[in-house]
Amino acid sequence: MSKLLFLVISLWVSFLFPLSAQTLYVDVTRGNDAAKGTLSDPLASLDKAVTLARDFSGNEPVTIKLHPGLYTLRQVLEIKTRNASGDTARYNLEAVTMPNDPDWQPTKMPVIQSVSADNSTKQFAHAIGFLVAKNNVSFRGLKFLGNANPTVRYYYPITREEETLQGLEVSQCYFIGEKNSAPIQGAIWAHGGGTHVDHTIFYGCKNALLLFKSIKNFSLTNSIISGSYEAAVWFGPYDSEFVFRNNIVTNCEYFWLRAENTTPSYRFSNSVIAGNAHYMGFFGSKGAVEASSTNQIEQGVKKTGTILLSEVKTNGLPTDYLNPLPQSAGYDLKAGIFK
Numbered sequence: 001m002s003k004l005l006f007l008v009i010s011l012w013v014s015f016l017f018p019l020s021a022q023t024l025y026v027d028v029t030r031g032n033d034a035a036k037g038t039l040s041d042p043l044a045s046l047d048k049a050v051t052l053a054r055d056f057s058g059n060e061p062v063t064i065k066l067h068p069g070l071y072t073l074r075q076v077l078e079i080k081t082r083n084a085s086g087d088t089a090r091y092n093l094e095a096v097t098m099p100n101d102p103d104w105q106p107t108k109m110p111v112i113q114s115v116s117a118d119n120s121t122k123q124f125a126h127a128i129g130f131l132v133a134k135n136n137v138s139f140r141g142l143k144f145l146g147n148a149n150p151t152v153r154y155y156y157p158i159t160r161e162e163e164t165l166q167g168l169e170v171s172q173c174y175f176i177g178e179k180n181s182a183p184i185q186g187a188i189w190a191h192g193g194g195t196h197v198d199h200t201i202f203y204g205c206k207n208a209l210l211l212f213k214s215i216k217n218f219s220l221t222n223s224i225i226s227g228s229y230e231a232a233v234w235f236g237p238y239d240s241e242f243v244f245r246n247n248i249v250t251n252c253e254y255f256w257l258r259a260e261n262t263t264p265s266y267r268f269s270n271s272v273i274a275g276n277a278h279y280m281g282f283f284g285s286k287g288a289v290e291a292s293s294t295n296q297i298e299q300g301v302k303k304t305g306t307i308l309l310s311e312v313k314t315n316g317l318p319t320d321y322l323n324p325l326p327q328s329a330g331y332d333l334k335a336g337i338f339k
Helices: 003-016 044-052
Strands: 023-026 062-065 070-073 075-077 091-095 111-114 129-130 139-142 143-145 155-160 166-171 174-176 188-190 193-198 201-203 208-213 219-221 222-225 233-234 243-245 246-248 254-259 267-274 280-285 287-290 295-301
Touching: 023 044, 044 062, 044 070, 044 075, 111 155, 143 287, 155 166, 166 188, 188 193
Parallel strands: 023 062, 062 091, 070 111, 075 129, 091 139, 111 143, 129 155, 139 166, 143 174, 155 188, 166 193, 174 201, 188 208, 193 219, 201 222, 208 233, 219 243, 222 246, 233 254, 243 267, 246 267, 254 280, 267 295
Antiparallel strands: 280 287
C-alpha cells in the first residue's frame, strides 16, 4: 500500500470514527459492512468492526457493541489498534443488552461461533477465535460456542499469546462446548498478567482456564465451571497472590492442574468445589496425574453437596439457564451470569 493511499484511508476512517467517539455498533441481522457503524447504521460483521478498529489510534477507548444474533467467525480476529506498542486504552467487546439490564433475555445475548479451520501454528496447529494482541481488553455479556469445523481438534475462543500484555477481563459471558460436535479445548488461554474473570459460566469445555506464563494479578470470582473433561483450571508458575472466591466447580475430571513435581501455595476461598473426579493434580510426561501432596490454603471451601443448575427442559431455554437453582449447594455464593 502506498503512503498516499494509506493517508487517504486513515483520514477517511478518522472522519467516520472520530477519536472522541470510537464506538462501533454491529448487527448481524440488519447491519451492512458498508455502513458507518453507528447505532442507527450498524455494521454487519465482527470481522469488519475489528478490522476498522485496528486503524484507530489507541489513544482513546474503543468499544464494539453487538446486537443480538449469531456471529460466525471464519478466521482469527486479532484485537489491536494502530498504536500497538503504546496502546493502554481500554478495548471493549460487549453486548448492547447486558444480563442485568431489565429487558435482558437469553435471546438478546450475542452468540459467537467459529467455523474456521486451524488458523495458528504457534506451538501446534489450532484454531483461535479472538487473538488479544494489546493491553486492557474486555469481553462482556457474550456467549461463545465451540468450533463446528470438523477438521479442528483444538479450539480456543479467546487467546493471548504475548507474555508482556496486561489487563484481560471477561465478565458475564458463557462458554459452552459440545465435545461431540463443537468442542472447546480451552475457553481462555492467556499468558501475561491481569486476567480477571467474573460472573462467567464455563459449561462442557475440555478446559476452562489455561494460564501458563508470566501469571500475576489473576482473579476468578462468582463464576461456574461445570463439565470440564480435562481440568477446570491449568495453572503455571506465578509471582503474586491471586483471588479465587465465590465460585462453583463441579463435574470436572480435575479441579486444578499444575506443573509436574511442584507444590505451589494456593489460596481458595468461599467456594463449592464438589462432584469432581479429582481435586488437585499435575500434568507431566504421563499426562494428568493426581497429586500426592498439596499445599493449598482453603477458607470456606465446601467439597460436598449437590450442585443443581437450571437446564433446558420441555419449555425451552430458561432465563437463568446454567445458573444454580435455589435448592443447589452454592446458591448463596451468587455465582453465575447475573451480578
